[in-house]
Amino acid sequence: MLLPAPRGPLTAALFERLGRPPHAFDPPPVPAGGSVLDDEDLQLALFACYELHYRGFEGVNEDWEWELSLLAARKALERRFEDGLARAVPRPSPAPGVPMRRALAELIAADEGPRLSAFLARRADLEQFREFVTHRSIYHLKEADPHTWGIPRLSGVPKAALVEIQADEYGGGRVERMHSELFRATLRGLELDDSYGAHLDRVPAVTLAISNAMSLFGLHRRHLGALLGHLAAFEMTSSAPNHRYSLGLRRLGGDETARRFYDEHVQADAVHEQIAAHDMCGGFVAQHPARAGDVLYGAACALTLDRLFAEHVLDHWQRGASSLRETRLMAGSR
Template identity: 85%
Template sequence: MQLPAPRGPLTAELFERLRRPPHAFEPPPVPAGGPVTEDEDLQLALFACYELHYRGFDEVGQEWEWEPSLLAARKALERRFEDGLARIVPRPPAVAGVPTRRALAELVAADEGPRLSAFLARRADLGQFREFVTHRSIYHLKEADPHTWAIPRLGGAPKAALVEIQADEYGGGRVERMHSELFRATMRGLGLDDSYGAHLERIPAITLAISNLMSLFGLHRRHLGALLGHLAAFEMTSSAPNHRYSQGLRRLGGDDVARRFYDEHVQADAVHEQIAAHDMCGGFVAQHPSRAGEVLYGAACALTLDRLFAEHVMDRWSRAASSLREADLLAASR
């Protein structure tokens, strides 16, 4: 993957430095502004910092991953992101005596975001479905990786539960069954480039924020409870929407191979949601009762950002506009 074009002063300075050998530098100031989920410069800068812990960029030296100056810059970006999240995601109260599984279920049931999956099932045209898949590629081509950071930080029943979920995500050791590979087949079926990071230039801030949230939680041990809650919400809101996505793709002519990614999640996530809520999160809170609120906050963050993403997409489509970054914006950023 190549470094994308900058989207503002933060990414302009950061990318200029990353193309050079690792060196010490003063972290650039991170300006306060509007909603963090709409800040293109902030989200792309944070995404680039996080990506160095995954597969990196072709022109960025691997030594940058743990360069203290870059970590200091990332810390400033994260502080701005976390402050912004705190403004838009109320912390759900952890009520004594309420089982974690029930508290998570109530949180999911209370979410009233727009029904993007219903639109994709019944009304979306092929171009809109391709846009949706392009958005999702930024996560699904590395599916499960951010949550895997939790495995060495857990013990006992919660660890076993997470390993069970992740083993399915990675195809039980069979490459053709890995969920990231199934998603590649969906992309190819829609005529999209399925290479890792191919669509980063067109991915807007809200979609980057969803990915950055997982990396933020995954890379910090202090956010372990939030990471588990995030995964639980992810699994608990997956099965029915994926059924609708498969219906929509079938309506648009998608074959069994292209739809397999969605069909697989209908079955797998119906099981995963029980494991995630009861065994993983419930087991974690049983071991660490004081951290129940963290679990619920992670779930609330996942639900909120997914709602904001759906609102962004539906708003753009209602105005017959692209939900991706369009050609004029890309040209202006270069």
């Protein structure tokens, strides 16, 4: 993946540095105020910092990953992002004596986000479905990786539960069954570029914020509870929407190979939601009772960001506009 096109002064300064050999520098100032979750410049800058801990960028020296001045810049971005999340997501208070599985289920039941999956199943045209898949490629081509950071930080029942979930995400060791590979087949079926990071320039800040929240929770041990709650919310809200995505793609002519990613999640996540809620999150809270609120907060962040994403997409489609960034903003990005 190449560095994307800058979206403002933060990314312009950051990408100029990353194009050179690693060196110490003064972090660029992070503007205060404004909406963080839809700040294109901030979200892309943070995404790029996190990406250095995954596969990195072509032409960017790998030693940048642990360059102290870049970590200082990332820390400033993270503070703004965490503050924005805290403002957007009220922190749930765990009720005494309520099992974590039930608390998560009640949190999810109370969510009243727009039904993007219903629109895709019944009304979306082919170009809108292609847009949706383009957005999702940012996470699905690295599916499971952010949550895998939690494995070495756990022990006992919750660790075994997370390993069981992640083993399925990685196809049980068979490359053709890895969920990221199944999604690549969906991209190809829709005649979209299936290479890692190919659509980074096209997706807006809210799409990047979804991935950034996962990386934030995964890379910081203090956010372990939030990471587990985030994954649980993903698993517990996956089966029905993925069934509708498959129906929508079938309606639009998608073949079995293109739909397999969604069909696989209908089956796998029906099992995963039980493991995630009871064994992983319930087991973690049994070991660390004081961190029950962290688990619920991570789940609430997942639900809120997904709602904001759905609102963004549906609002644009209802106005007859693309939910992706304009092509003209991508000039010179490749």
